[in-house]
Amino acid sequence: MKIFQRQLLTAGLLATGLSDFVYGAADRASMFRIVVTTDLEQDDLASLIRYLLYTNELDTQGIIYTSSRYHWSGDGNGTKFFLSDREYRSPQWAWRWTGSRTVQDQVLRAYAEIWPNLNNHDPFFPTPDELRALVKVGNIDFEGEMEQDTEGSDLIRSLILNDDPRPLYLQAWGGTNTIARALKSIEEEYSNSSQWSQTQDSVSRKAVILASGFQDETYADYISLRWPDVRVEQLEPGYRTWGYNCDKGQGNTRGLSLGDNVYFTGDWMKAHIQTGPYGRLYRSWLDEQSMPGDAQDIFGSPATASSSSFCQPLEPYAFLSEGDNVVFNPFAQNSTSPNLWVMVPTEKNKAGVDIANYTTDCWAGAVQNDFAARMQLTLTPSYEDANHPPSVSILNGTTVEAPAGTTITLAGNVTDPDSHSVTTSWWQFFEEGTYPGHVIVTEVENDRADITIPADAEAGQTISIILEGTDDGKFPLTRYGRVLIHVK
Numbered sequence: 272m273k274i275f276q277r278q279l280l281t282a283g284l285l286a287t288g289l290s291d292f293v294y295g296a297a298d299r300a301s302m303f304r305i306v307v308t309t310d311l312e313q314d315d316l317a318s319l320i321r322y323l324l325y326t327n328e329l330d331t332q333g334i335i336y337t338s339s340r341y342h343w344s345g346d347g348n349g350t351k352f353f354l355s356d357r358e359y360r361s362p363q364w365a366w367r368w369t370g371s372r373t374v375q376d377q378v379l380r381a382y383a384e385i386w387p388n389l390n391n392h393d394p395f396f397p398t399p400d401e402l403r404a405l406v407k408v409g410n411i412d413f414e415g416e417m418e419q420d421t422e423g424s425d426l427i428r429s430l431i432l433n434d435d436p437r438p439l440y441l442q443a444w445g446g447t448n449t450i451a452r453a454l455k456s457i458e459e460e461y462s463n464s465s466q467w468s469q470t471q472d473s474v475s476r477k478a479v480i481l482a483s484g485f486q487d488e489t490y491a492d493y494i495s496l497r498w499p500d501v502r503v504e505q506l507e508p509g510y511r512t513w514g515y516n517c518d519k520g521q522g523n524t525r526g527l528s529l530g531d532n533v534y535f536t537g538d539w540m541k542a543h544i545q546t547g548p549y550g551r552l553y554r555s556w557l558d559e560q561s562m563p564g565d566a567q568d569i570f571g572s573p574a575t576a577s578s579s580s581f582c583q584p585l586e587p588y589a590f591l592s593e594g595d596n597v598v599f600n601p602f603a604q605n606s607t608s609p610n611l612w613v614m615v616p617t618e619k620n621k622a623g624v625d626i627a628n629y630t631t632d633c634w635a636g637a638v639q640n641d642f643a644a645r646m647q648l649t650l651t652p653s654y655e656d657a658n659h660p661p662s663v664s665i666l667n668g669t670t671v672e673a674p675a676g677t678t679i680t681l682a683g684n685v686t687d688p689d690s691h692s693v694t695t696s697w698w699q700f701f702e703e704g705t706y707p708g709h710v711i712v713t714e715v716e717n718d719r720a721d722i723t724i725p726a727d728a729e730a731g732q733t734i735s736i737i738l739e740g741t742d743d744g745k746f747p748l749t750r751y752g753r754v755l756i757h758v759k
């Protein structure tokens with residue numbers, strides 16, 4: 272596998288990545304355009320609870336129910352459906368469908384309760400009504416159903432075709448079928464017209480599919496064949512940090528650095544995430560909740576959870592799963608499908624050593640603190656009483672040129688809106704940059720660092736340097752600056 276193309280992506284975790292946005296610093300039109308499609312299994316509900324606390328930094332344009340291999344509603348007309356190698360063994364009318372009202376009736380109702388607080392921290396949080404207007408039902412009848420246009424596919428279609436020049440990040444937390452239907456509808460309208468190649472081209476440049484694994488066959492059977500130039504990012508390796516891992520020994524703390532384990536424990540999750548009218552909807556082990564209609568959501572009740580053949584329950588309120596929130600990460604290109612990128616499962620740590628699951632594990636502590644700090648915003652009316660992220664950037668811009676064998680000085684700009692003190696560190700991001708060796712990075716005073724470009728670095732090679740800054744709030748918030756040094 273040849274690694275590359277590292278991108279700044281979108282969704283719940285974005286703000287802990289290399290974001291240019293600080294609360295209040297952007298306008299909506301400069302944010303990433305996002306559509307969430309979801310089968311609303313309990314892990315998607317948990318991801319949605321997290322995601323909505325980031326909507327002040329993301330331009331959310333749709334929240335759409337879709338089916339998956341695990342969840343489909345049936346057509347309500349008595350049609351039975353069967354595919355082999357699934358959870359069921361005989362044709363079914365419906366499978367584990369959790370309904371098409373939870374987002375509106377539970378999540379957005381709770382969001383409406385806490386929105387006044389959010390708004391005091393950042394006026395960019397969308398109003399409850401704005402979010403409600405974005406909720407649509409997509410293609411849900413069966414796994415992979417893409418026979419007919421739905422409200423959800425119509426919305427995606429119009430967002431792909433409208434004249435907004437930004438990429439449209441289409442998140443598939445369930446199947447890709449509603450997205451596939453939108454593309455099919457575009458194909459049906461334009462494929463016999465003189466505008467076809469132009470339409471195909473502009474759609475392929477705009478639509479980016481972020482798939483939490485492939486949870487139906489519509490990528491393989493349709494999108495990859497008819498829309499081979501659409502960029503698709505397959506995020507499944509992120510499950511190793513964020514998916515169901517109860518069957519793998521220590522649950523989701525396995526592989527985390529010791530200090531980060533606490534952020535996945537029941538005590539911490541209950542106290543800092545499942546708190547208040549909004550946070551309590553988040554899902555964890557033995558939390559006495561379950562999704563309507565899903566007989567396999569056995570995690571909330573001690574009685575059902577302990578009789579499961581899947582795994583024994585972790586402690587009450589321990590982290591359960593959020594398969595779908597993985598975003599800022601490195602990808603490897605698929606050799607046969609050049610526009611299919613799969614998240615790398617292994618990445619180099621700050622010492623340059625390959626570590627399994629480091630790709631997502633390395634951000635986990637910062638990500639969980641960021642989530643907890645945002646949950647505090649839901650509970651805290653006054654701006655002064657909550658923690659807001661520091662602003663961390665590198666004054667030298669995004670690229671710098673330097674000859675091999677020289678030492679350059681980079682300057683950071685680190686500020687904090689709450690006047691917290693911010694601890695900084697500079698490090699080489701080994702997964703990025705083409706120079707293969709170690710680079711000496713020495714922090715000096717005033718948020719500056721001396722970087723010695725090795726004598727054996729070749730002209731044209733690149734070195735990625737990160738400035739990381741963490742404030743000292745109750746839930747410490749981390750932001751990053753990045754510069755790519757081009758060797759001359």
Ligand SMILES: *[C@@H]1O[C@H](CO)[C@@H](O)[C@H](O)[C@H]1NC(C)=O
Nearest residue numbers: 345346347348349350412419
């Ligand atoms: C159910 O069947 C009726 C009558 O055949 C048809 O008009 C309708 O579209 C079907 N509904 C669904 C959801 O397939």
Ligand SMILES: *[C@@H]1O[C@H](CO)[C@@H](O)[C@H](O)[C@H]1NC(C)=O
Nearest residue numbers: 457458459460461462463464
């Ligand atoms: C395009 O035209 C061909 C030939 O007339 C026809 O067979 C096909 O169904 C048309 N495709 C669409 C999507 O209308």
Ligand SMILES: *[C@@H]1O[C@H](CO)[C@@H](O)[C@H](O)[C@H]1NC(C)=O
Nearest residue numbers: 511516519525526527627628
């Ligand atoms: C990485 O994740 C896999 C799959 O969950 C697991 O088997 C393995 O033990 C993990 N490795 C480390 C170092 O965490």
Ligand SMILES: *[C@@H]1O[C@H](CO)[C@@H](O)[C@H](O)[C@H]1NC(C)=O
Nearest residue numbers: 491495605606607608611613
């Ligand atoms: C690469 O893509 C093809 C489909 O085009 C798929 O069959 C194959 O499994 C992919 N390989 C990897 C390593 O993801």
Ligand SMILES: *[C@@H]1O[C@H](CO)[C@@H](O)[C@H](O)[C@H]1NC(C)=O
Nearest residue numbers: 666667671673679680681682
């Ligand atoms: C980076 O910016 C700082 C502050 O402006 C400056 O002193 C330094 O020389 C710059 N470094 C490079 C390599 O341009």
Ligand SMILES: *[C@@H]1O[C@H](CO)[C@@H](O)[C@H](O)[C@H]1NC(C)=O
Nearest residue numbers: 293662663664666684685686
């Ligand atoms: C440093 O960052 C702050 C906060 O984003 C900004 O207001 C200020 O203009 C920046 N300073 C420089 C020299 O760019």
